[in-house]
Amino acid sequence: MLIRRPQPGDCAGIQPSEITDEQVYLDRRNLLRAALAMGVAGLGTAWPAGAVSGGAPLNAKRNPAFHVSDPPNSYDDITTYNNYYEFGTDKSSPAANSDRFKPTPWTVTVSGAAERTGKFALEDLLKPHALEERVYRMRCVEAWSLVIPWVGVPLGEVLKTFKPTANAKYVAFKTVLRPSEMPGQTVNVLQWPYVEGLRIDEAMNPLALLAVGLYGKTLPNQNGAPLRLVTPWKYGFKGIKSIVEIHFTEKQPPTSWNISAPDEYGFYANVNPHVDHPRWSQARERKIGSGLFASKVPTLMFNGYEQEVAGLYRGMDLAKNF
Amino acid sequence: MPSVVAVRRYIKPSLFLACLLPVILLLLHAFNIGGTLGTNPVEMIQDTMGQWGLRMLIITLAVTPLRDWFNAPWLIMLRRMLGLFGFFYVLMHFLTWLILDQDLYWPGILTDVAKRPFITIGFAALLMLIPLAVTSTNRMMRRLGKRWKTLHRLIYPIALLGVWHYWWQVKADIREPLLYLSIVAVLLAWRVWKKWRSSARRRAAPAVARTPGGATD
Numbered sequence: 248m249l250i251r252r253p254q255p256g257d258c259a260g261i262q263p264s265e266i267t268d269e270q271v272y273l274d275r276r277n278l279l280r281a282a283l284a285m286g287v288a289g290l291g292t293a294w295p296a297g298a299v300s301g302g303a304p305l306n307a308k309r310n311p312a313f314h315v316s317d318p319p320n321s322y323d324d325i326t327t328y329n330n331y332y333e334f335g336t337d338k339s340s341p342a343a344n345s346d347r348f349k350p351t352p353w354t355v356t357v358s359g360a361a362e363r364t365g366k367f368a369l370e371d372l373l374k375p376h377a378l379e380e381r382v383y384r385m386r387c388v389e390a391w392s393l394v395i396p397w398v399g400v401p402l403g404e405v406l407k408t409f410k411p412t413a414n415a416k417y418v419a420f421k422t423v424l425r426p427s428e429m430p431g432q433t434v435n436v437l438q439w440p441y442v443e444g445l446r447i448d449e450a451m452n453p454l455a456l457l458a459v460g461l462y463g464k465t466l467p468n469q470n471g472a473p474l475r476l477v478t479p480w481k482y483g484f485k486g487i488k489s490i491v492e493i494h495f496t497e498k499q500p501p502t503s504w505n506i507s508a509p510d511e512y513g514f515y516a517n518v519n520p521h522v523d524h525p526r527w528s529q530a531r532e533r534k535i536g537s538g539l540f541a542s543k544v545p546t547l548m549f550n551g552y553e554q555e556v557a558g559l560y561r562g563m564d565l566a567k568n569f
Numbered sequence: 570m571p572s573v574v575a576v577r578r579y580i581k582p583s584l585f586l587a588c589l590l591p592v593i594l595l596l597l598h599a600f601n602i603g604g605t606l607g608t609n610p611v612e613m614i615q616d617t618m619g620q621w622g623l624r625m626l627i628i629t630l631a632v633t634p635l636r637d638w639f640n641a642p643w644l645i646m647l648r649r650m651l652g653l654f655g656f657f658y659v660l661m662h663f664l665t666w667l668i669l670d671q672d673l674y675w676p677g678i679l680t681d682v683a684k685r686p687f688i689t690i691g692f693a694a695l696l697m698l699i700p701l702a703v704t705s706t707n708r709m710m711r712r713l714g715k716r717w718k719t720l721h722r723l724i725y726p727i728a729l730l731g732v733w734h735y736w737w738q739v740k741a742d743i744r745e746p747l748l749y750l751s752i753v754a755v756l757l758a759w760r761v762w763k764k765w766r767s768s769a770r771r772r773a774a775p776a777v778a779r780t781p782g783g784a785t786d
Contacts, residue, residue, distance in 0.1 A: 328608035336742035338608065389740070391609060436742040507741055526687055526737060528677065533670075538597075539610045541670040 297519040301350075301467030305378055305460045307398040313381035313454075316497065319394045320536045322462050328535060329469045330387065331488055340431070341469035350466075350473035350489070358496035362410035369473055373459065375408065376400040377446070380463065386518045386550045388482035388504075390543075391533045395425075395475055398460030399558045401449040406437055411447065411495045419444040419500035420476060421492035437503050443476065443487035444500035444514070454479060454555050458488075459545075474551035478492060480552040482516045513569040517560065522569050575644050584647055588654040591621045592661070611669045618662035623731045623749060630728055630756045637763075647707055648706035652724070656702045657732075661696050694730040697723050718775035725760075728753050 290516070319325075331341040334348075353369040378398050386392045407417060422441040426432040432439045450456065456477040459466060466472040471488025478485050483505050504512035511525050520530045531543040549556050560568075571580060595617055597603040606613045629652040636644045671678050681688045701721055703709070710717050732753055736746035 324608050332741070384570075434742075434744075436744075526685055528681060528685075530612075531677065533609065533611065535609055537613075539606075539669065542674070543670075 250506060261479060288368045292520045294299055298303035298542055299387075301465050301470070301472050301530075303465045304463060305398050305463055307380045307460065307463060309377040310381050315382055315384055316393055317384075317394050317463075317534075319382055319396045324536050325393060325395055326394075329373055330389075330469065330483065331431075331441070331469055332468065333431045333441065336436060342467075344430050345468035348425070348468045348472070349490075350468060353473045353491075355474065355493060357409050357493045357495075360412045360414035360497065361495045362412065363550065364409065369459075372405060372408075373400060374463075376404055378459070383456070383479040384478060384550050385477075385483055385486075386513070386532060386546065387481060388484055388516070388524065388529075390546075391535055392533065392546075392550075393535050396462055397456055397465060399456040399477065401453055402455040402457045402476065403453065405457055406450055406493075409495070414497045415447055415495035416497050417444055417446055417495070417500055418450045419492075419494040419496055420490050421494070422487055423489045423491040424539040437507055441487060442500065443485055443502050445476075445478065445485075446499075449478070450555075452556060452559065454552060466511050480492035480510075480518060480549040480556045482518060484512070485516050504554045515565075515568050516559075517556075517565065517569075518544040518546060519548060519565055519569070521548075522541060522566050570641065572645055573643075573646070576643055579645065581650060586652060588625065588650070591617055591658070591679075591687060611665070614666040615662060615670060618658050618665055619735070622658035622660075622662050623735060625651055625658055626724065626728050627749065627752055627756070629655055630753065633754055633760050653702060656698045659695055660697060663692075668731060677767055687734055690730050690737065691734035694727045694734060696732075697727050701727075725757060728757075732777055 255551050310379045327342045328338045329341040330338065331345070334341040334344040350371075354366050355369060355372060356366050357364045370502065378400060380396055382390060382394060382396045382400050385395055388426050411418075420443045422439075423429075424432065424440040426439075427494060445455070456473070456479075459473060459475045461467075461470060466475065471486070475488040476486045476490065483500075502512075502514055503516055504516075518529075523529050529546055532546045546552070594604070595606070595614055598606050598613075599610070620721060629648060632644050633653065634716040636642055646673060667678065671681075682692050683689065704713060704717060704720060713720065732746055734750045735749065736743060739746060
């Protein structure tokens, strides 16, 4: 790593997401065969119904409104340096231990304060929406950051289809519980299954994304396949992965890291360089992929999304509501 | 039991190379030989150095008990080298943090040392290691005489601070620091037990001449 080799993100003219991954290219016959086997059912929808694991190409249009000046991290960076304790606590564990996980078929249960509740196949949840690609910064609470080209649909648009009632003040999410496929869940480092939540206005903010892919392909298991939350103005742990439950509720839902260490991780978990973690500073961050001798860079308020989200927290003491 | 010559000629040089292995591997991986430093190279270097610093200190702490358990007095000849490697790795861990992680950004460094308890603890352990490294030579041992042993008991709080420093920086998975703590606890408890036993024996049989250098470690 002393000498930085050219990486996908380096080419100025060609978007990394436009380049077909070598493995996908080599596997094109199988992909065609799979597509034929699915018949016409697979045509016309952006979500490939037959996709069995990460890396199936998605039909997503880039949304130029959500873009950052820094180039995205390489696919390798994004898929080998992960915090997903369901697959182990080292950064390399999720990539190493997630191959047994089966993200298809996938069902999401919707419940609580909404008119339309029940079990929904992931394909049905996604069908009414066009997939879009958005390049977001992602800031981990551990003071490192990545730039990731996600593919997904705005969370608010999906939530609206369930017609939440006036009592829906919050929305809670739950990760799947499958200790046989997720070896980390057999160790009690956190309470399983992982739970997260947002205030309903946060969830309806156009920035909040339900991601199903990255770099133009379906999510690899280690990144939260097949469905995860992305809230780029919050620390990464808010981005709950492999979501199986969405629950509308009147009360603020419990969240995993807050249960684990309430004085260190709050419900809001907004990126804030002025409010330090009790054990470390949040003023600066290491940009992953910047090399051995690069300096840390200052962390931006709301991770640089102040314009979009500051209004949600007007009048709130952010040091108290961390 | 190997002869003093064998320890000097073969065992110590081999141990020296073995102790250098983690740093050699890091260097090779930095040039992508036989592996890489991963996605976050700074973190990889810092964690490796810190981990080996703690491990070396614990191994140093284990020398005396192992000597007694396996009746292998020659092991003591390796203790200084192990302790100095512990200091070396802790110092490299600190320098990695200072230079590569903090980029010598002094306002941040000073605030962290003063305000972040886990960094304060680690820094205190490093400071306490300095006099031990400085007085590790034969000349200093002779000059300090009995006080040398007293001074070098600092390794006990240092090892505990090291484990604490590690414990406090993990987010939720405390299994590894817990393992280190258990080992340090056993090594220290053994010393307490040994001391207690020898003083109990002395009380029971005051007439019996004391063996020199009984339970002083």
